[in-house]
Amino acid sequence: MNKKFDVIIVGAGAAGLMCAIEAGKRNKNVLIVEHTSKIGEKIRISGGGRCNFTNINSNNENFLSNNMHFCKSAFSKYTQNDFIDLVKKHKIQFHEKKLGQLFCNNSAKDIIEMLITECENQKVEIKIDTEIKSIVHQENLYILETKIEKILCSSLVIATGGLSIPKIGASDFGYKIANQFNLKVTNLYPALVPLIFQDNILDFCKSLAGVSIEASVKINKTIFNEGLIFTHRGISGPSILQISSYWKPGNTIEINLLPQNSLEKILRERRLKTPKQNISNVLSNFLPNRLALAITNLLNANQKIGDLSNETLNKVSNFINKLTVLPTGTEGYKTAEVTLGGIDTNEIDSSTMECKNYSGLYFIGEVLDVTGHLGGHNFQWAWSSGYVAGQNV
Ligand SMILES: Cc1cc2nc3c(=O)[nH]c(=O)nc-3n(C[C@H](O)[C@H](O)[C@H](O)COP(=O)(O)OP(=O)(O)OC[C@H]3O[C@@H](n4cnc5c(N)ncnc54)[C@H](O)[C@@H]3O)c2cc1C
The missing domain is CATH 3.50.50.60 (FAD/NAD(P)-binding domain)
Structure with a gap:
């Protein structure tokens, strides 16, 4: 029965x-x-x-x-x-x-x-x-x-x-x-999920796999201030998992790798005060050494800060305070915490x-x-x- x-x-x-x-x-x-x-x-x-x-x-x-x-x-x-x-x-x-x-x-x-x-x-x-x-x-x-x-x-x-x-x-x-x-x-999407990249930004992330910082990440008016970690495929960490729920293919994300400081003014002051210091050493006061070095290498700026033009200093400070990235996708349902x-x-x-x-x-x-x-x-x-x-x- x-x-x-x-x-x-x-x-x-x-x-x-x-x-x-x-x-x-x-x-x-x-x-x-x-x-x-x-x-x-x-x-x-x-x-x-x-x-x-x-x-x-x-x-x-x-x-x-x-x-x-x-x-x-x-x-x-x-x-x-x-x-x-x-x-x-x-x-x-x-x-x-x-x-x-x-x-x-x-x-x-x-x-x-x-x-x-x-x-x-x-x-x-x-x-x-x-x-x-x-x-x-x-x-x-x-x-x-x-x-x-x-x-x-x-x-x-x-x-x-x-x-x-x-x-x-x-x-x-x-x-x-x-x-x-x-x-x-x-429509269903993987969410609370790491984001992935292709090409040179992927190489950059790969070289930094395991490095973590406190970052601010933004899509339109949605902002999360939490940890970010570089991975072998792209970026993860709480701030990225959070913003992934708002991300759709084709959207760019604005990342501030140093939300507590605006670097442009600081770098110009350092150029006057300590011109012989290498810029990656200057940046190491604010960011993990590996990240500071990877950024200056990527931007061909790994020189004495006194030798760098305004344009190069702006490039460095924009990369750190206002990095715009276009993820190619997410890690998908295999690693997403939710749908x-x-x-x-x-x-x-x-x-x-x-x-x-x-x-x-x-x-x-x-x-x-x-x-x-x-x-x-x-x-x-x-x-x-x-x-x-x-x-x-
Ligand atoms: C790695 C990971 C970590 C997470 N950590 C957190 C956290 O710390 N805090 C938090 O708030 N949320 C967390 N989440 C999200 C949270 O786990 C889910 O949102 C929550 O479990 C949803 O509850 P639910 O009962 O709706 O679904 P589930 O907990 O997924 O339960 C669904 C159940 O249905 C069963 N089922 C599916 N299909 C069938 C079927 N055809 N027939 C019979 N049974 C079926 C499944 O086997 C499962 O047992 C995490 C998720 C993941 C993946």
Whole structure:
């Protein structure tokens, strides 16, 4: 006989687990179906293994979406403090790293264990290694077919996340279901992702792989002031991951490698005061040695500062304070932390996460067109949207 549940959640990630716990607390009989053999695998690898599980300052301004207001309702119903209380209840030690970002002291596994314990307390059933072959909506029921059985539910929650890191289970399942139910999906892009270059700027980056600085990066009016690191393929680090969410092919990025100083005046003064000093030594007072040398070599300016013309000094200071680069692409979903875009929020009721046109069908977490900045915001969206659906399924 086909087994029937009140709620079936597809995806045992952050949002799916939170939704299951909350629905369980309302005495719903809940099943989570996960196609890999692991629960919360993205939580495990997050935050360098320590899971940046929320951000003290998270609010709708930390998100990209076609509708900036969509996430407000969920955030007001389940805040970062609610999640922090849950973490405290489980005696998980944590700390603020910077900019309101909260990380586990010990391991991201503490968060996974916490969520699994909460699911067990609510008698949530979790089936791993289970592929869903098809979903049919019939007479107010959703019928899911797996290799071995048909399972039925009144509320179906899609919590299958985005496309990033396919090797740990990311799939396009959520978007396919959206297509099946004629729901609009926005364009999708890898985001929070390193940027790559070609040609001589690539050689420059390669020669500096591993060098990091505090930089300011800008596209139009969007600016991030955080770390930047040179890589063998281009540039990465928090400032670049952040700006990547705003970057589209063809866009240039303006980078200030020394945001705290305007170099033009400083270099002219140094030329008068210490004309015999090599310019790369002058720059080493402000930048890592390797970077100072690479810049002056690239610009054919590696000479005594007293011998350099105004034009060359301007070239050097512009390169450092106002470098305009044209990335050729991103490292893609293989390394992206998130997918920008998703199921169009116009299709979803923001106060319940239910589809406006299909009673009983819910979408939560990253699969929706709600994409957070780096810093714990994406998990907060998963917890808040999961909570809201859990109250309504
Ligand atoms: C390397 C990395 C580090 C990150 N670090 C942070 C961080 O520190 N802080 C932060 O806020 N965010 C971080 N993120 C982003 C964050 O992990 C995601 O935004 C968040 O996990 C999204 O939650 P979700 O539940 O929507 O999706 P996921 O957590 O991705 O869960 C989706 C689940 O659905 C399953 N699934 C997929 N397809 C199917 C299918 N067909 N059938 C059944 N199951 C399926 C997947 O296997 C997975 O278990 C990081 C992401 C990455 C990749």
